[in-house]
Amino acid sequence: MLVAFNKPYGVLCQFTDRSIPARPTLAGFGLPPGVYPAGRLDHDSEGLLLLTDDGGLAHRLTDPRHKQPKTYQVQVEGEPREEQLQALRRGVVLNDGPTRPAQVRRLDPAPEFWPRDPPVRYRKTVPDAWLEITLGEGRNRQVRRMTAAVGLPTLRLVRVAIGGWRLDALGEAGQPWLAPGQWRQLL
Structure with a gap:
């Protein structure tokens, strides 16, 4: 089953x-x-x-x-610059070693998910953006650590796919x- x-x-x-x-x-x-x-x-x-x-x-x-690739849609704090996205695509060095390259793209418009309880904090003066990240590996809190390593802290993370599901x-x-x-x- x-x-x-x-x-x-x-x-x-x-x-x-x-x-x-x-x-x-x-x-x-x-x-x-x-x-x-x-x-x-x-x-x-x-x-x-x-x-x-x-x-x-x-x-x-x-x-x-x-x-089995895993795809995440990730709300990040900040306005992603191309060099940050490229760093995620190449793979970043974390405290447990370098990550494999990832597929990364900016989502615009933002996905329309269900409301989260509690809601993600909102700050008028700090922009946010949505990324779609597909990984071929899975380490503990990997997506959050990767986005933080390039200066884009994760605010919300939703896994939308595993393999073909x-x-x-x-x-x-x-x-x-x-x-x-x-x-x-x-x-």
């Missing part, structure tokens, strides 16, 4: 949390029994998460040798996206 889930902001990519107070987890969304995340999304990131009950499929989805192709009729907290069985 393979399930696509639109992970809301503030939800952990696990089914239990021993923190006090406990934080929201995947257990609160009525997912099918026996499925587990194939990969992760940070607590403060949103979007497409694939879950499966098939260990072999989970391995194929997450192992870097299988190169796209969040914008999974919505109900009249819905451009699978709604946050909703899931759909794919296989």
